Structures are given as C-alpha cells and as structure tokens.
Amino acid sequence: MKRALALLAGLLLATLSEAQNPDSVFLRRLADEILVNSGAYENLRQLTKSVGGRLAGSPAMARAERWGQGALEAAGAERVWLQECLVPHWVRGGKDRFEIRLSGAKGRKTRTLQALALGNSPGSKGPLTAPVLVVRDFAELDAKKDSVKGKIVFFNYKFNPRFVHTFEAYSDAGIYRGQGPVRAAKYGAVGVAIRSLSGGTDNFPHTGTTASGDTIRTVPSVALGLRDADLLDSLLRGGQPVVATLQTFGRFLPDTIGHNVIGELRGTEAPDEIITIGGHLDSWDPAEGAHDDGAGIVHTIEVLRAFRALGYRPKHSIRFVLFANEENGLRGGRKYAEEAKAKGERHIFALESDEGGFTPRGFGLTASDEQFARFRSWAPLLAPYGASELRRGGGGSDIGPLGRQGTPTCGFIPDSQRYFDVHHASNDVFENVNKRELELGAVTIAALIYLVDKYGL
Amino acid sequence: MKRALALLAGLLLATLSEAQNPDSVFLRRLADEILVNSGAYENLRQLTKSVGGRLAGSPAMARAERWGQGALEAAGAERVWLQECLVPHWVRGGKDRFEIRLSGAKGRKTRTLQALALGNSPGSKGPLTAPVLVVRDFAELDAKKDSVKGKIVFFNYKFNPRFVHTFEAYSDAGIYRGQGPVRAAKYGAVGVAIRSLSGGTDNFPHTGTTASGDTIRTVPSVALGLRDADLLDSLLRGGQPVVATLQTFGRFLPDTIGHNVIGELRGTEAPDEIITIGGHLDSWDPAEGAHDDGAGIVHTIEVLRAFRALGYRPKHSIRFVLFANEENGLRGGRKYAEEAKAKGERHIFALESDEGGFTPRGFGLTASDEQFARFRSWAPLLAPYGASELRRGGGGSDIGPLGRQGTPTCGFIPDSQRYFDVHHASNDVFENVNKRELELGAVTIAALIYLVDKYGL
Numbered sequence: 001m002k003r004a005l006a007l008l009a010g011l012l013l014a015t016l017s018e019a020q021n022p023d024s025v026f027l028r029r030l031a032d033e034i035l036v037n038s039g040a041y042e043n044l045r046q047l048t049k050s051v052g053g054r055l056a057g058s059p060a061m062a063r064a065e066r067w068g069q070g071a072l073e074a075a076g077a078e079r080v081w082l083q084e085c086l087v088p089h090w091v092r093g094g095k096d097r098f099e100i101r102l103s104g105a106k107g108r109k110t111r112t113l114q115a116l117a118l119g120n121s122p123g124s125k126g127p128l129t130a131p132v133l134v135v136r137d138f139a140e141l142d143a144k145k146d147s148v149k150g151k152i153v154f155f156n157y158k159f160n161p162r163f164v165h166t167f168e169a170y171s172d173a174g175i176y177r178g179q180g181p182v183r184a185a186k187y188g189a190v191g192v193a194i195r196s197l198s199g200g201t202d203n204f205p206h207t208g209t210t211a212s213g214d215t216i217r218t219v220p221s222v223a224l225g226l227r228d229a230d231l232l233d234s235l236l237r238g239g240q241p242v243v244a245t246l247q248t249f250g251r252f253l254p255d256t257i258g259h260n261v262i263g264e265l266r267g268t269e270a271p272d273e274i275i276t277i278g279g280h281l282d283s284w285d286p287a288e289g290a291h292d293d294g295a296g297i298v299h300t301i302e303v304l305r306a307f308r309a310l311g312y313r314p315k316h317s318i319r320f321v322l323f324a325n326e327e328n329g330l331r332g333g334r335k336y337a338e339e340a341k342a343k344g345e346r347h348i349f350a351l352e353s354d355e356g357g358f359t360p361r362g363f364g365l366t367a368s369d370e371q372f373a374r375f376r377s378w379a380p381l382l383a384p385y386g387a388s389e390l391r392r393g394g395g396g397s398d399i400g401p402l403g404r405q406g407t408p409t410c411g412f413i414p415d416s417q418r419y420f421d422v423h424h425a426s427n428d429v430f431e432n433v434n435k436r437e438l439e440l441g442a443v444t445i446a447a448l449i450y451l452v453d454k455y456g457l
Numbered sequence: 458m459k460r461a462l463a464l465l466a467g468l469l470l471a472t473l474s475e476a477q478n479p480d481s482v483f484l485r486r487l488a489d490e491i492l493v494n495s496g497a498y499e500n501l502r503q504l505t506k507s508v509g510g511r512l513a514g515s516p517a518m519a520r521a522e523r524w525g526q527g528a529l530e531a532a533g534a535e536r537v538w539l540q541e542c543l544v545p546h547w548v549r550g551g552k553d554r555f556e557i558r559l560s561g562a563k564g565r566k567t568r569t570l571q572a573l574a575l576g577n578s579p580g581s582k583g584p585l586t587a588p589v590l591v592v593r594d595f596a597e598l599d600a601k602k603d604s605v606k607g608k609i610v611f612f613n614y615k616f617n618p619r620f621v622h623t624f625e626a627y628s629d630a631g632i633y634r635g636q637g638p639v640r641a642a643k644y645g646a647v648g649v650a651i652r653s654l655s656g657g658t659d660n661f662p663h664t665g666t667t668a669s670g671d672t673i674r675t676v677p678s679v680a681l682g683l684r685d686a687d688l689l690d691s692l693l694r695g696g697q698p699v700v701a702t703l704q705t706f707g708r709f710l711p712d713t714i715g716h717n718v719i720g721e722l723r724g725t726e727a728p729d730e731i732i733t734i735g736g737h738l739d740s741w742d743p744a745e746g747a748h749d750d751g752a753g754i755v756h757t758i759e760v761l762r763a764f765r766a767l768g769y770r771p772k773h774s775i776r777f778v779l780f781a782n783e784e785n786g787l788r789g790g791r792k793y794a795e796e797a798k799a800k801g802e803r804h805i806f807a808l809e810s811d812e813g814g815f816t817p818r819g820f821g822l823t824a825s826d827e828q829f830a831r832f833r834s835w836a837p838l839l840a841p842y843g844a845s846e847l848r849r850g851g852g853g854s855d856i857g858p859l860g861r862q863g864t865p866t867c868g869f870i871p872d873s874q875r876y877f878d879v880h881h882a883s884n885d886v887f888e889n890v891n892k893r894e895l896e897l898g899a900v901t902i903a904a905l906i907y908l909v910d911k912y913g914l
Contacts, residue, residue, distance in 0.1 A: 418895040436874040
C-alpha cells in the first residue's frame, strides 16, 4: 500500500511537472500537429513518384527544384529562393552489364549478374572481356599485384555485421568503392567489380561514387548484387576460372547549373542569427531516392509546415535548405557555406537529416563542450519521442563546409538497421518508407530546432 | 589541442574500461555470435513458410509443435518436453464476406469490402443483410441505442496517432474489438463491423479475439480494412443509407489438446531456480504470424543457440518456452504457471518477446523497487545494442500467470511503429521482418538473460 501510494505520488508529480513545463507542453503540441496532420508522407510520395530519381544535372533534378520551391511555399516559407551553383553532370548512358562465362564439363555457360556502374565510372567503350581475379581487400590486392594485369578485379569485401550502427560498416567497406578501381588500375586491371555496400538479404546492386577526375587513372567499375557477389566469389575461390564481360556507358558532360532551394522564416528577436535545417534534393539515378534523401527533404519541409501551423514565430531566422548535388559533388553544400562567408552571415546551428526516414534514435552534435552539455540537458524533453540517444559528433555532408567555418553541426540519427538494404539501389522507393517512422523523425527534428531557437546552443 | 587530448584520454579510458569489464566482453562475444551466425532468420523462414498460420487446435499448430521441438533440440537444449494443455478450437469455417449496396441516381451499386471475422465470432448462418449504423464509440452507441435494433453496427473508432508507443493506441481502441459486438447485441444489433486496430496506410483487415462464451450474447462480427472503413464512414456520415450483407462461418469445435514446447539448460549452481524466456507458438490463421509471434519464438531459440555456441553454462536453470494458445485462450501460459505452482518450482524471472521482431528499444520490468534498481544499473551494458530504454512495468500475456504468482516479469520492447501495420493481418509475413532488426532483438534479450543469470534480480 505504501509502495502504491509512493508510486502514485511519483506519477502525479511527473504528470504535473510535465504539464507545467512550457517546453514539454509545446513539444507535445508540435508532436500532435505532425502525427495528426503531417504532409511529410504525401510530399514524399510526390517527390518519389512524380519526380523520381534525380541526379545532379538531370532533367529530373530540375523538376525536383521546381517541386521543392512549391513545397516550401505551400508549407509557409516567408521567402523562397534558388541559390545557383555549378554541378557535375555524369550520365550512366546505358544499361550496365556484367556477364560471366564458365567453362565446365557440360560446355560453356553464361550468366548475367545484377550490376550497376559506380557513379562517375567511365564507360567501357564497348564490351570488355577479361578473366576475373577476386580479392577480399587491398592487402590481398597488393599480394596478388603481379596477377592483376589485364584482369577484371573483383573486390568482395563484406559489410561487417558486427557493427551495430550500420554506418560504421559502410565506412569500413566504403574504401573499396571509392578507391578500389584506382588501386586496381595502378596494377594494370582493365575493370573492377565490387561487392555492393550492403548487409541486405537480396540481390539489388548498390551504386555510389568512385574516385574520378582529370588527374586520376581509373577503369570501368560496377557494383554487384550480394547474392551474385557470393556466387562469383564461391566460383573463383573454388578454383573455377571465370571470364567476364563488363560493359558500362558512363561519361561526364560539361558542368551544368543546379540550385540549392532555400525557404526562410525570419527571426523575431535575432534575425541575423541563422539556424539551418536541410537534406539533399538530388539522388542516385536508378532509385526514387526515398530514404536517401527524400526523407531529409520532407523532414525539412515538415518542420516548417508544423511551425507555421502552430503559429510559432522563431527568435532566430531559420533556413530550410534543399541542397543540390550531395551524391556526386557536394557543390550545393559548398556554395551555401561560401555565400554565408562572403556575406558575413552568422550561422549559429546547422542540422542535416540524411540517414533515412526510419524511427528516430537521437542526434549527434559537433560543438564545444559547453554547447554539448546544453544539448544533453534536453534529453528528457526529446526522449518521449524516441530521440533519447544524444551523442558527441555529428553533422552531414551538406553542412560540413558550414561546420568547417565554425558553425555547430548536428545530424539526425534514425535507426540504421534498414538503411543499407536500400541505399543507392533501385529498392530505395516510397513503399519502403513507413509513414509513422518518417513522421516521428520530423517530430524529433522540429523539437530540437525549437529548443535551439529558444535557448541558443 | 587540450580538448583533443582530453577527448583522447576519455576515449582511451572508455575503451580500457570496456575491455576490462568481463560483462562487456562477454556481451560483445554474444552479440558477435548472433550477428554473424544467427539461426533466427532461417528459423523464422521455416516457421512462417513451411508451417504457416497456426491457430490453436489447427493441424498447422500441431506441425508447429513438432517443428519447435526439433528446433530447440537443434539449438542445443539439454532436455525438450511437451507440456499438455486443453486449448479452445475455433475455426473460421469459410471466406468472410462484407458487401455493401448503395442506391443512387445511377441505380444500385455493390461493393465488396476487405473484411475478416473477428476471432471467436459466431457464424452468421447464411448471408445477413441489414442497414448499417455507424458510431465512433460506446458513447455514440448509447446515444443512438434506439436506432440499433436490426442493424449492423459499424464501430469506426480510429487508432489514435498521438500515442508515440503504438501499443497505447491499441489498448485505447481495443475495447471496440473486445466488447463492441456484445455491447451492440445488447441494443438489438444483428451484426458488427469494426475499423481494424491499425494505424497503417493499406487496406488489410486485422482480426483478433472478441468476447465470447456460453453466457455471453454476441453477434457475427468482422474487422474492415482501413480504407474501406473510411469509405463506409464517409458514405454514412454523408447521409447515404447503406445496406450491407455480412457473412461469417466461425464456430467452436470441442476443446482439443495443445502443448507448450519447453527446452531447458540446467543450472550449474542453482538448478532449482528457474529463469523462463518465451514467446507464443500459435498465431492467427490468415497470416504467417511472422512478427506475432514468430519473432518471439525464434528470439527464444536463438538465445539458447548462442549460449550453447559460446559454451555458456548458466548458474540457474533456463527454460526456453514456446507457449501454446496465446491468441484466443491463454491456456498455455496458465498451464505453465499452474504446473510451476503444483510442483513448488522457484521461478526467479520470466521474460517474454511478443511485440515483434523490430529493432530493440529496451525492456519493461514488473518487479520490486530494489530489483528495478538493479535492472536499471545494467543500462550502460545494454545500450550499445539498442536497448537503452529500461522502463517500469512489463511482461507478456503468457508469463502473466507466473507474474501473478510473484515472479518478476519482463517484456522485450522493440520499436513499435510498424507492429500494428501487420498485426493479425495477412501481411504479417516473413518478408516484412528485417533480418538485422530480428537479430539485434535476440542480442539484447540474450544479454539481459545473461545478466539476470549472473547477478540474479
């Protein structure tokens, strides 16, 4: 009985203190607004289904900019403008092909593997046929360097399942996509295939940038689906000679004009101090870019919509930025920071959502110790909405340049388990985004922006 | 520089202390074992694809018991046995039907809505045709009680999106499934339709038990898909009279024999003190029961497999229990507790996984203050694997009876956003379970069981 009374008193106190804390009350209103009236899911449907995949320089990216402008206006931005920047213009140019031929007792067999050229990969100028050499990593490549000449090198480095946060597995394996073709080319390889950067259970190939440039010698390169990578590995490791025909069509057209699409709410007390929230509007071409980064785009727009719906007038100016060209150039993020510097703007905080539209877990912050302590003090306010993990270190590719100019940067951290199942692959589609998970992400981001606006960082 | 040094020192300390803490080291081994070698996903594939839906009393449930016995043996149980219990035997009996007829300017139109009889609903003994009366809740039903006679009452109570933890929305709306038919029957209704208990975006109807029994007067009842519920509501609220034909075929056969399937590892130090971990083997008939509760079943088996793979010998005896008949009778859980009491067994802890195979968030515990404090002290050990939310209050339907006999009970809490998209519906299938999320659940459950075994509660 005594325990029951104590519990009851505790509950009552918690309820009262929540009811009396104006921040809790406002965050609850913000959450209700988003969970009941959110436009995020419908916006994502439009962006993925009407606009579709939208690589920098493509006609779809131009459509995405117009769509983004309209969506920011509809969500209630006081001002919307386009910030011009030059973006690279790589085109895939055709249907990538990776076919293997086996010679066995029963004659020759041909099999087409699921393959997708890496972003920025050169075209093969016709079919390129060569024996395949499998290596696990750069150490094995170096050890076998004398056998590389004239071969197609297959890097079969696996996504390490031991990493709980899957972005660590991505960093770990990512060097083979970024540097594999260049390193293999150095030893005379004529082409490269990599195991897709994914821990998934299907066979979709996952693209993404590989190193390229006027001074870089590289070779045509593709990513293979995981099941096909396993197959190829088991054939080669089993001693079966495999000859492959690789064909890619990629090429760079001249740089072209792209835009960051920016909406603004002007601050009532400190209009010259700017908070930025954003995601990137471009995506890889073979996907709808639903999680990457349609989610970040509609999160950004939803925070604006919810603030306006509640009549919230920020103290600081808030910029809602749909960045151009994150995937293969980062030109939008650089432009934004350059112009901020040139104009002497004071940017007090920047947040990016670019890890998908999954259920929120928390945020990562790159800032001073004092700022980090303030951020951590908000944990009890954010925890009811799922963002209880407030970590040191965070940001995003697009706000990186702003961070290097001294602005504290913050990254939204959703649950990471499903992200690399769809990342840069043709299954990154609207249907693989859950409405509630997407909306809860917007809730936690809106909550944090409100706290930063109210208290500073 | 000073800050960098301090950070480095902090990191070093954290690394050292983790390396030196034998619990952290063991939990890391446990996690690696499961994340690399787990059998959970393959077991789930077998249970869902080879056995399928498995309601108490059905032939599939008998197959599930045999499968479970084999799976526990394969995972390394020292002893596996069946615990017999009587289970109810309700059969759906046919293809449920809910058709509406509209009379308009262009003549009569018929439309078939997505419908599924509620579990334990009686059959309609042929097509049952009557006008439909919509109500939001019991208050509206009471207000309209004089119009209920001879009607099919449609409860269109919505899953409240304001609840962040979706199980609260389920509790909130659940009374309309449980009591709606009985309450409507009291006013003379001839049939009932309810809005499915889901906040999803599709049109799958979701079944589940409604009140029934020899002394209870009820009527044939179905759940409607959400889009069809919206359609029907908008017609009726718009003043359009709707006549529906409802047909259900449900009936009870005599109670039959079912079994809890139990595997055991015998304790090395306190073999008479028992830790129970379990889920329920039965599922609703129109689904594969992948999340509900195939996930809990394969979690349970995976903890056993991982302990054996690492050669872990528990201090206490651990029972791995695949419970019978959670969905429409709870007879398995009752039997387990009854026999424990009859034999004077000492049950020190019971954990259930029955909220799906989603990414872990934490655990809820029903226990004394002192026990709860010990549980909370493990938070830093569990957080690296995603189970950072350790809440007061928790358990599960199957271990409830054990809890009422004084055993501390604990419920695994995965993320809840997607659960009611598939719960009791035909889309609760293997393909909607993510391998990594499933495995991480097993990691956190195994970790908690290890800590309880090592330190007691």
